[in-house]
Amino acid sequence: MNNTLAVQLLGCEYPIIQAPMAGAQGSEMAIAVSNAGGLGSLPCAMLSIDNMVSEIKRIQAATDKPYNLNFFCHQETAYDDTRQEAWQRLLKPYFAEYGATPKSRPNSANRAPFSHAIADAIEPFSPPVVSFHFGLPNAELIQRVKSWGSKILSSATTLEEALWLEARGVDGIIAQGVEAGGHRGMFLSDDITTQMGLLSLVSQLTQTVTIPVIAAGGIAHHRDIQALLSLGATAVQVGTSYLLCDESQISHGHRQVLQSEVAQHTALTNVFTGRPARSVVNRAMTELHYMSPFAPAFPHAAIEMTQLKALEAQSGGINFASLWCGQNPSGCKPISAYALTKQLAQG
Structure with missing residues (x-):
């Protein structure tokens, strides 16, 4: 399952990204996945800057493999x-x-978008991969992340969003099919009728954009990954399948439901x-x-x-x-x- 394009983009052995799942996992899962040859991800959207830095230090102390830091970049709305x-x-x-x-x-909804304050905190670590959900931060912040040598990924749920991301210089597009759990990455529209299945989305994107496409949504087995790579995806991102893992932080009730x-x-x-x-x-x-x-x-x-x-x-x-x-x-x-x-x- 080695994939030259994926290795070039992600730096890991396998074309598999563990989906960042805010509130469900931390550095322990990211470390395990990276050490196994995938790209472990740390969801940072709900972490304070101090906690974020502590988690990154844990990752760097436990593995010399690449990892991904994930951030929300929504437009903040007033209470x-x-x-x-x-x-x-x-x-x-x-x-x-x-x-x-x-x-x-009013100030208790702890989901802050990516900012210069966050960039100041993570710059000393030069993270190998930085991914975004809900679009991208402004051009100045994007250039700042690129200056560290970090690869930039972001989620697209439609062809329009993918083209928007490509035009702004991302290194890879995460094609988030409607099957995926957690938050939709949609950012150009709030109309859920625009959301499509993964096969349709990957097929459209791989025929249109010129940068790597990473398939996400409903991927549970080796054969699923093989099928998506044969369709033209460079890599896959898997989330739900990791929720029962030893490193998952979900509640006992959530675990029971999943089984x-x-x-x-x-x-x-x-x-x-x-x-x-x-x-x-x-x-x-x-x-x-x-x-x-x-x-x-x-x-x-x-x-x-x-x-x-x-x-x-x-x-x-x-x-x-x-x-x-x-x-x-x-x-x-x-x-x-x-x-x-x-x-x-x-x-």
């Missing part, structure tokens, strides 16, 4: 008191079940953060409606939902938890991320 109060009124009956009331915490038939029922929803993301269907999604017009803009919808999640966690509940999962959980295995990477690469 809207009126919309947030309406959201709180809608959620009030759920809080009442726990004898609680929602609290206004049950319930995981076959996923949908796109904005109720957890304000942006479309694929989760296993639960009470919050069905009762609030999958794509709620009342959900505050990203990431402010997460303020109250995080409070509800914490309240029900005391009893092990998962009705208000974001159970990120792609459409193909068949690759989930309770083994080390190192072993899973080898299985994906070697069959």
Whole structure:
């Protein structure tokens, strides 16, 4: 499964990127995957700068292999008191079940976009690969990252987004099929009807763009990777299959769901953060409606939902938890991320 283009782009032995999964994993998983010959990823979007630096130091101390740092680069939206109060009124009956009331915490949605302050912190490490979700930071920041010798990747969910990224100088495009778990990387439109399956997306992109395409979404087995490479993808990015690994940080309830038939029922929803993301269907999604017009803009919808999640966690509940999962959980295995990477690469 060695791929010359992938080795040139990513610097690793196998054309396999472990998808960065904020809130579900940290440096331990990234280290295991990189040591196995894939590209381990550290999701940085929910980390403070101090925690980010500590995690990068752990990676560099544990492996001399390439790794990927992933960041969100969404446009920040102002906290809207009126919309947030309406959201709180809608959620009030759920809080009442726990004898609680929602609290206004305007600065508690900890998902900061990439900035010069973050760049200052990671520049001394010269990360081999830096990837982005929700588009790209401004041109000045892109040039700064390139000056370190870092390869730049970003997610595209449509051909239009891929062409936009190519025009701005990325080194590779992550083609995120609609099958993928977690947040959609969409950034030129918020219309979920534009989202397409991975095979259709990869086929369009490989025929149109001139830079490497990395396939992501619904990839669970060695044969899936072979099929996508034969379609023209340079590499793949795998997320959901790693969620049961020893290094995963998801909750016990989330683990149980992934090992049950319930995981076959996923949908796109904005109720957890304000942006479309694929989760296993639960009470919050069905009762609030999958794509709620009342959900505050990203990431402010997460303020109250995080409070509800914490309240029900005391009893092990998962009705208000974001159970990120792609459409193909068949690759989930309770083994080390190192072993899973080898299985994906070697069959």
